[in-house]
Amino acid sequence: xxxxxxxxxxxxxxxxxxxxxxxxREQWPANDSLSMxxxxxTETLVQVWEGPEHCxxxxxxELPPDAPFAQKPLMYLDFLGKNLGFKEKLFIRSHNxxxxxxxxxxxxxxxxxxxxxxxxxxxxxxxxxxxEEKGYTRGAIASLARYGxxxxxxxxWGGFVRWYRGVxxxxxxxxxxxxxxxxxxxxxxxxxxAERKSLSSTDGHKLAWTSPLFAKRLAVLEERGKRIEDALAxxxxxxxxxxxxxxxxxxxxxxxxxxxxxVYLGEDTHRFLDTLRKVRQQExxxxxxxxxxxxxxxxxxxxxxxxxxxxxxxGLRYLDVGVGAGPQLSCKQR
Ligand code: DP6
Numbered sequence: 001x002x003x004x005x006x007x008x009x010x011x012x013x014x015x016x017x018x019x020x021x022x023x024x025r026e027q028w029p030a031n032d033s034l035s036m037x038x039x040x041x042t043e044t045l046v047q048v049w050e051g052p053e054h055c056x057x058x059x060x061x062e063l064p065p066d067a068p069f070a071q072k073p074l075m076y077l078d079f080l081g082k083n084l085g086f087k088e089k090l091f092i093r094s095h096n097x098x099x100x101x102x103x104x105x106x107x108x109x110x111x112x113x114x115x116x117x118x119x120x121x122x123x124x125x126x127x128x129x130x131x132e133e134k135g136y137t138r139g140a141i142a143s144l145a146r147y148g149x150x151x152x153x154x155x156x157w158g159g160f161v162r163w164y165r166g167v168x169x170x171x172x173x174x175x176x177x178x179x180x181x182x183x184x185x186x187x188x189x190x191x192x193x194a195e196r197k198s199l200s201s202t203d204g205h206k207l208a209w210t211s212p213l214f215a216k217r218l219a220v221l222e223e224r225g226k227r228i229e230d231a232l233a234x235x236x237x238x239x240x241x242x243x244x245x246x247x248x249x250x251x252x253x254x255x256x257x258x259x260x261x262x263v264y265l266g267e268d269t270h271r272f273l274d275t276l277r278k279v280r281q282q283e284x285x286x287x288x289x290x291x292x293x294x295x296x297x298x299x300x301x302x303x304x305x306x307x308x309x310x311x312x313x314x315g316l317r318y319l320d321v322g323v324g325a326g327p328q329l330s331c332k333q334r
Pocket of ligand 1: 013014016017018019027033108148149150151152201202203204205292293
């Protein structure tokens with residue numbers, strides 16, 4: 001057995017959403033996006049191995065290369081090896097620190113951890129510094145991860161992160177705008193359905209341009225991005241919250257009006273959002289929602305209000321997480 005390279009990469013929740021690409025092959029987003037890194041991780045362990053193909057296991061189960069869950073990571077790994085000139089085959093074991101059955105399909109942490117651990121193994125690097133010495137800066141690794149899954153590039157920094165759309169490969173940049181310690185926000189992910197979504201985000205992105213609302217959305221995003229960043233800078237939830245909700249609902253409206261429509265929100269989601277609005281008004285609760293490409297609701301609130309949010313989620317399944325500090329890399333010698 002060879003040394004094991006271990007990457008732990010967080011997932012993130014977008015405040016300004018990446019929905020629609022300007023170039024699918026290059027994974028260029030149609031607009032800037034902005035996210036909060038979460039304290040929720042995929043850990044991936046990688047070793048060199050002598051088999052004819054990469055071997056991938058998830059949550060202790062070895063997956064055949066044609067298993068739906070294995071196809072995307074394995075195809076991406078081939079792409080990475082070919083483009084960077086690495087020929088060694090890898091033995092990969094990956095797992096999430098959140099339950100598989102909770103409906104959080106995290107391609108951001110998954111593809112991020114795969115990128116980091118594979119590069120570390122191929123270059124025999126046990127830290128970000130060692131990777132940088134070999135030419136792989138954090139920015140370069142994030143750019144590579146983007147080819148695996150766009151949102152993965154934002155997971156390479158802790159705190160609050162912006163992905164600038166750019167207009168050429170050289171202009172694709174991602175950077176931290178505020179560190180994790182900036183503001184103790186929390187994300188309570190209310191799990192209303194744990195089913196696998198019927199349309200993957202990757203397929204959903206393709207439909208964005210068919211929506212009559214998409215061009216209108218792109219025209220307002222720059223201004224909304226500024227306002228979100230400003231509310232973050234001031235740590236002003238009463239300004240940030242309504243912007244998060246407007247943004248999430250607009251993305252879902254674009255989805256719904258795509259041809260064919262893609263509908264991720266169910267009755268349960270709408271019912272829960274109605275309750276949230278009612279309780280917020282009655283109790284003056286400082287708690288707002290955002291949504292991903294799925295039916296689950298992300299409640300964003302300040303840590304100090306945790307107890308006030310409890311009645312809203314009583315009897316429901318949820319994960320409650322804080323702001324994440326970013327990825328980690330280590331190596332266990334044989
Ligand atoms: C709704 O990053 O999953 O979560 O680049 O095709 O892998 P691909 O898509 P992905 O899209 C994420 C969409 C989103 C919004 C966001 O995270 O910004």
